Amino acid sequence: MPWDRNQLAQRAAKELRDGFYVNLGIGIPTLVANYIPKGVSITLQSENGMLGMGPFPYEDEVDADLINAGKQTITELLGASYFSSADSFGMIRGGHIDLSILGAMEVSEKGDLANWMVPGKMVKGMGGAMDLVAGVKRVVVVMDHASKAGEPKLLKQCALPLTGKAVVDLVITNLGVFEVKRGEGMTLIELAEGVTLDDVKAQTEASYKVALT
Amino acid sequence: MPWDRNQLAQRAAKELRDGFYVNLGIGIPTLVANYIPKGVSITLQSENGMLGMGPFPYEDEVDADLINAGKQTITELLGASYFSSADSFGMIRGGHIDLSILGAMEVSEKGDLANWMVPGKMVKGMGGAMDLVAGVKRVVVVMDHASKAGEPKLLKQCALPLTGKAVVDLVITNLGVFEVKRGEGMTLIELAEGVTLDDVKAQTEASYKVALT
Amino acid sequence: MTGKIFKDARTALDGLLFDGMTIMAGGFGLCGIPENLILAIRDSGVKNLTVISNNAGVDGFGLGMLLNTRQIKKMISSYVGENKEFERQYLSGELELEFNPQGTLAERCRAGGAGIPGFYTKTGVGTVIAEGKEHKVFGGETYILETGLVADLSIIKAWKADPEGNLIYRKTARNFNPMMATAGKATVAEVEEIVPLGRLDANFVHTPGIFVQRLVQGKFEKRIEQRTVRQRESA
Amino acid sequence: MTGKIFKDARTALDGLLFDGMTIMAGGFGLCGIPENLILAIRDSGVKNLTVISNNAGVDGFGLGMLLNTRQIKKMISSYVGENKEFERQYLSGELELEFNPQGTLAERCRAGGAGIPGFYTKTGVGTVIAEGKEHKVFGGETYILETGLVADLSIIKAWKADPEGNLIYRKTARNFNPMMATAGKATVAEVEEIVPLGRLDANFVHTPGIFVQRLVQGKFEKRIEQRTVRQRESA
Numbered sequence: 001m002p003w004d005r006n007q008l009a010q011r012a013a014k015e016l017r018d019g020f021y022v023n024l025g026i027g028i029p030t031l032v033a034n035y036i037p038k039g040v041s042i043t044l045q046s047e048n049g050m051l052g053m054g055p056f057p058y059e060d061e062v063d064a065d066l067i068n069a070g071k072q073t074i075t076e077l078l079g080a081s082y083f084s085s086a087d088s089f090g091m092i093r094g095g096h097i098d099l100s101i102l103g104a105m106e107v108s109e110k111g112d113l114a115n116w117m118v119p120g121k122m123v124k125g126m127g128g129a130m131d132l133v134a135g136v137k138r139v140v141v142v143m144d145h146a147s148k149a150g151e152p153k154l155l156k157q158c159a160l161p162l163t164g165k166a167v168v169d170l171v172i173t174n175l176g177v178f179e180v181k182r183g184e185g186m187t188l189i190e191l192a193e194g195v196t197l198d199d200v201k202a203q204t205e206a207s208y209k210v211a212l213t
Numbered sequence: 214m215p216w217d218r219n220q221l222a223q224r225a226a227k228e229l230r231d232g233f234y235v236n237l238g239i240g241i242p243t244l245v246a247n248y249i250p251k252g253v254s255i256t257l258q259s260e261n262g263m264l265g266m267g268p269f270p271y272e273d274e275v276d277a278d279l280i281n282a283g284k285q286t287i288t289e290l291l292g293a294s295y296f297s298s299a300d301s302f303g304m305i306r307g308g309h310i311d312l313s314i315l316g317a318m319e320v321s322e323k324g325d326l327a328n329w330m331v332p333g334k335m336v337k338g339m340g341g342a343m344d345l346v347a348g349v350k351r352v353v354v355v356m357d358h359a360s361k362a363g364e365p366k367l368l369k370q371c372a373l374p375l376t377g378k379a380v381v382d383l384v385i386t387n388l389g390v391f392e393v394k395r396g397e398g399m400t401l402i403e404l405a406e407g408v409t410l411d412d413v414k415a416q417t418e419a420s421y422k423v424a425l426t
Numbered sequence: 427m428t429g430k431i432f433k434d435a436r437t438a439l440d441g442l443l444f445d446g447m448t449i450m451a452g453g454f455g456l457c458g459i460p461e462n463l464i465l466a467i468r469d470s471g472v473k474n475l476t477v478i479s480n481n482a483g484v485d486g487f488g489l490g491m492l493l494n495t496r497q498i499k500k501m502i503s504s505y506v507g508e509n510k511e512f513e514r515q516y517l518s519g520e521l522e523l524e525f526n527p528q529g530t531l532a533e534r535c536r537a538g539g540a541g542i543p544g545f546y547t548k549t550g551v552g553t554v555i556a557e558g559k560e561h562k563v564f565g566g567e568t569y570i571l572e573t574g575l576v577a578d579l580s581i582i583k584a585w586k587a588d589p590e591g592n593l594i595y596r597k598t599a600r601n602f603n604p605m606m607a608t609a610g611k612a613t614v615a616e617v618e619e620i621v622p623l624g625r626l627d628a629n630f631v632h633t634p635g636i637f638v639q640r641l642v643q644g645k646f647e648k649r650i651e652q653r654t655v656r657q658r659e660s661a
Numbered sequence: 662m663t664g665k666i667f668k669d670a671r672t673a674l675d676g677l678l679f680d681g682m683t684i685m686a687g688g689f690g691l692c693g694i695p696e697n698l699i700l701a702i703r704d705s706g707v708k709n710l711t712v713i714s715n716n717a718g719v720d721g722f723g724l725g726m727l728l729n730t731r732q733i734k735k736m737i738s739s740y741v742g743e744n745k746e747f748e749r750q751y752l753s754g755e756l757e758l759e760f761n762p763q764g765t766l767a768e769r770c771r772a773g774g775a776g777i778p779g780f781y782t783k784t785g786v787g788t789v790i791a792e793g794k795e796h797k798v799f800g801g802e803t804y805i806l807e808t809g810l811v812a813d814l815s816i817i818k819a820w821k822a823d824p825e826g827n828l829i830y831r832k833t834a835r836n837f838n839p840m841m842a843t844a845g846k847a848t849v850a851e852v853e854e855i856v857p858l859g860r861l862d863a864n865f866v867h868t869p870g871i872f873v874q875r876l877v878q879g880k881f882e883k884r885i886e887q888r889t890v891r892q893r894e895s896a
Contacts, residue, residue: 021871043825043871047528048454048601051869052825056656064457064648065585065599071455071508072654078859079825081866082597084604085454085480086536089529090775093549094843096871112552122517123525124507126555131529134549135776165552234636256590256636260763261689261836264634265590269891277692277883278820278834284690284743285889291624292590294631295832297839298689298715299771302764303540306784307608309636325787335752336760337742339790344764347784348541378787537780543799545772545780564778564808573799596864629831630865 002145002174003192010035011172011190012101012142016042023047023092023132025102026070028142032101043079045097047128049088052080069128089128093135100136102129104143104171106158109206111168111180113141114160126163133164145173146203154178154186154206175200178208187211215358215387216405223248224385224403225314225355229255236260236305236345238315239283241355245314256292258310260341262301265293282341302341306348313349315342317356317384319371322419324381324393326354327373339376346377358386358416365418367391367399388413391421400424430591430641431620435466438614438642442579443472446499450535450575450606451479451489452582455508455651458599459488460616462644463581468492478502478577480531480602482512487649496520502575504528508651527555530572532605537574539608539637544573580610583646584633587617588624591638592631600632607637616644665826665876666855670701673849673877677814678707681734685770685810685841686714686724687817690743690886693834694723695851697879698816703727713737713812715766715837717747722884731755737810739763743886762790765807767840772809774843774872779808815845818881819868822852823859826873827866835867842872851879 003011009031016022016032020042024030033055036042044053046068053068054075061075068074083091091097106114113133116126133139146152154171171178177190186208188200197210216224222244229235229245233255237243246268249255257266259281266281267288274288281287296304304310319327326346329339346352359365367384384391390403399421401413410423432438449467453459464483467475468491475498482501483490492498493511500522506512515521526534527549537545546569550556560571582603584593593615595603607613615638667673684702688694699718702710703726710733717736718725727733728746735757741747750756761769762784772780781804785791795806817838819828828850830838842848850873 045871046598048457048598050598051871052863056654058658059655062650062653062655063597064650065597067455067457067598067650067652070652071457072652073650074654076597076863079823079827079870080863081827081869082595082600082864083866083869085528085532085601086605089532090771090843091869091871093529093533093547093776094774095776096774096843122513125503125505125525126527127505128528130527130553130555131549134547134551135529162553258636259833261692261833263833264636265628269889271893272890275885275888275890276832277885278832280690280692280833280885280887284692284886286885286887287889289628289832292588292592292635293628294592294634295629295830295835296631296634298763298767298836299840302767303536303608304634304636306541306764306768306782307539308541309539309608335748338738338740338760339762340740341763343762343788343790344784347782347786348764375788533775533777540768542768542780542782543802543804544797545777547777562779567778569778594864629829 001192001194006031008142008172008174011177012140013037015099015140015170016040020098021045021096023097023100023136027103029101029103047088047092049083049085050080052077089131092131095135095137097136099138099140100132101140101142102132104141106153106155106160107141107168107171108155108158109186109208111166112158113163113168114158116163117161129163133167138169139167140170140172141168142172145175152203152205154204156205156207175203189213214405214407219244221355221385221387224390225353226250228312228353228383229253233311234258234309236310236313236349240316242314242316260301260305262296262298263293265290302344305344308348308350310349312351312353313345314353314355315345317354319366319368319373320354320381320384321368321371322399322421324379325371326376326381327371329376330374342376346380351382352380353383353385354381355385358388365416367417367419369418369420388416402426430638431589432640432642435462435616435642435644436469438640439463439466439470442612443467443470445472446474447578448476448478450577450580450610451477452601452603452606453479454601455481456484456488456649458583458595458601458603460581460583461646462616463614464488464491468495468497473497474499476500478575480504480528482506482509484508484651485511502526504531532602534572534575535602535605535609538576539605542574544571546570547572575609577610580606580613582607582613582615584615584617586619586621586626587615587641588621588626590623591635591641592626593617593633593638594626594630595632604633607633612639613637614640616642618646619643665873666824667875667877670697670851670877670879673875674698674701674705677847678702678705680707681709682813683711683713685812685815685845686712687836687838687841688714689836690716691719691723691884693818693830693836693838695816695818696881697851697877698849699723699726703730703732708732709734711735713810715739715763717741717744719743719886720746737761739766767837769807769810770837770840770844773811774840777809779806781805782807810844812845815841815848817842817848817850819850819852821854821856821861822850822876823856823861825858826870826876827861828852828868828873829861829865830867839868842868847874848872849875851877853881854878
């Protein structure tokens with residue numbers, strides 16, 4: 001059975017290490033915070049200018065001055081700090097964030113990532129995505145293996161405009177997990193329970209090695 | 214009579230305007246703070262990271278964490294603020310300081326300034342001088358007209374290594390005041406009481422126009 | 427000293443507005459935006475504006491109000507997804523749009539205020555953002571040149587100010603406000619409270635008063651875009 | 662979470678020192694310098710250091726101690742006027758020295774920590790500082806390219822910390838410490854007091870804990886270079 005949204009998030013949570021500073025994208029990546037492994041303590045960054053982001057507030061805690069990068073109301077944890085967006089992206093660009101988990105439309109076998117625009121459709125903007133993939137130490141993509149129309153999203157080359165070139169380190173899809181190493185390409189290292197190598201092959205355009213662990 | 218140190222400072226103080234943010238160099242420029250005209254309120258910047266610098270402390274107010282760019286103990290005034298040296302020089306480089314008053318070894322007729330090193334002698338470093346002359350809106354030099362050996366310090370071209378090229382707007386010497394305009398050169402606009410045009414001419418190498426006001 | 431405090435947003439902008447000017451506006455989404463100054467700009471009727479702001483407000487609030495009145499000619503932003511009128515004007519060619527990655531936009535404002543006309547970043551290398559920009563290799567990695575931004579006017583929102591113009595911000599309402607405060611030829615700040623001189627701790631001022639030419643105390647709606655809450659477990 | 666707090670300066674540096682390394686040291690003059698970490702570096706005997714610091718301490722205090730023991734091979738500084746031993750070693754060719762204008766040095770550290778490998782400045786144009794550097798014209802003015810700096814280790818001094826490594830500085834003891842905190846591959850901070858989690862106001866943290874890997878509480882001499890005082894008028 002392919003992984004569902006929560007299982008994807010749970011698998012992504014295994015990439016967290018104790019003491020990590022982490023930036024989570026919108027959608028499934030946000031769910032990762034629900035599956036932080038025991039004994040692992042992480043600090044969440046919100047790129048609009050905060051470290052130590054907590055869960056959504058209770059109704060009586062809502063504060064218009066306290067939102068995340070998705071413009072959602074949030075809370076602060078003990079030990080939090082606030083800073084300007086320039087300082088926040090200095091932190092990101094300077095390689096101080098350990099891990100970024102984000103969604104994607106397409107990923108190429110070389111680790112190129114496309115997740116910000118579809119030509120012909122209204123473009124909303126890249127927000128902080130280009131900065132995150134260029135600056136964060138390790139970039140993990142969480143996405144469906146194929147589009148709703150059944151088209152592969154792991155490609156030889158991205159068709160959509162890129163968010164970043166050779167920036168992805170790991171791709172977690174509902175079928176399995178792929179490692180991407182610079183200059184070496186993609187390797188399938190894990191399958192979702194009940195998913196076969198043939199299932200993956202049928203829905204993947206990218207070349208990849210197989211080295212299941 | 215040529216101006217003495219205090220008269221020089223007093224003349225320089227006439228360059229202050231109400232609301233100005235000002236950086237004062239070490240030596241005579243520091244004395245300028247004693248002659249702020251009535252009705253004029255200025256804010257002093259110390260480039261190590263402070264706005265709103267006050268006078269030297271009383272003995273029981275001395276604070277090792279509160280010094281100026283000359284490493285002297287100082288005090289803070291109401292409305293002061295502290296910031297990092299990066300932010301401080303952002304302020305300077307970004308043209309937010311209205312006026313810098315500093316000393317010089319040599320000034321050229323084009324407004325070049327030399328005040329940081331003498332070849333062959335131990336070089337102590339330029340500190341913040343190059344940033345100040347490059348970034349501050351208006352640069353006023355206060356210096357003796359000639360060296361102790363009687364050599365002119367207002368030159369056609371500086372012999373010493375430059376602190377900045379075409380950066381000086383006004384030179385106040387013990388003999389008088391010279392305006393420097395980009396592309397137009399130097400103009401003598403004021404004489405110290407009792408000093409004659411010939412006195413100035415005898416001690417000046419730079420070409421200058423005369424337009425006494 | 428000439429006072430920095432003005433009685434309302436309209437008078438605080440007096441003499442600073444002209445057609446075709448460039449305005450930086452602080453805020454992220456609707457968080458920490460200069461609500462009152464935006465309103466006053468709308469009422470002034472000034473037009474052909476280039477507005478530098480991370481977002482463009484929502485329909486009918488924040489910068490969205492200046493879109494409704496067609497006062498904005500061009501936006502420099504990182505994300506404009508929350509605004510239907512924006513979309514309409516952009517798709518019909520009425521509105522110019524320049525996208526900057528969010529961190530690049532933040533740094534461009536910071537650079538402009540700090541006298542840095544250009545800096546290199548790896549953000550956007552290999553993407554459309556890099557097209558036409560100078561590329562340079564440092565330590566084996568490729569970077570692109572981005573330029574500093576300055577504006578004729580910066581309008582920003584802070585929490586508290588003192589009469590010198592020293593500002594402090596609150597929580598994530600800080601966002602783009604501090605850098606934009608430094609990058610305006612004139613900077614006007616609106617705040618929730620002006621406190622007496624000496625009430626702000628000099629050690630914890632976020633924006634020194636040197637960057638703020640004018641100051642106004644305002645009333646704020648503080649609209650929330652995405653009110654997300656959780657339920658208390660029943661006892 | 663693995664704790665950041667170490668019991669003394671020596672253990673806080675354990676495993677971080679090696680011959681030939683580059684160290685950034687915060688402080689301006691003797692104000693806001695990491696006294697205890699400098700002592701521990703002296704005692705470690707590590708040598709051939711490149712030290713990036715605005716000044717070089719005085720004879721026998723601050724970085725001056727590492728000059729006495731000849732542990733420093735090269736200094737990158739803006740002003741070194743207060744140190745006779747420095748002068749002697751420099752004039753005899755034992756010590757390399759690279760002068761940077763103070764604001765350029767500060768910005769190079771900030772850039773290094775923020776992932777900016779190069780930036781343009783007008784500081785030093787037309788002087789020896791510009792020799793050999795790339796020149797570029799922006800808006801009719803000439804600027805020179807300066808590069809970002811990073812260090813193997815940054816040692817900094819703050820006033821208070823919490824266990825997450827969040828730091829606040831006091832008055833002008835802030836100086837170079839915040840940027841250097843961001844530019845070290847490892848950053849060790851010494852502070853006057855470590856307060857319990859939650860005691861620092863998140864809104865007024867100067868250096869977020871992400872930049873600080875290790876933390877130590879120290880005792881400080883806080884020597885004053887120029888004690889300048891005025892006399893109270895008699896009553």
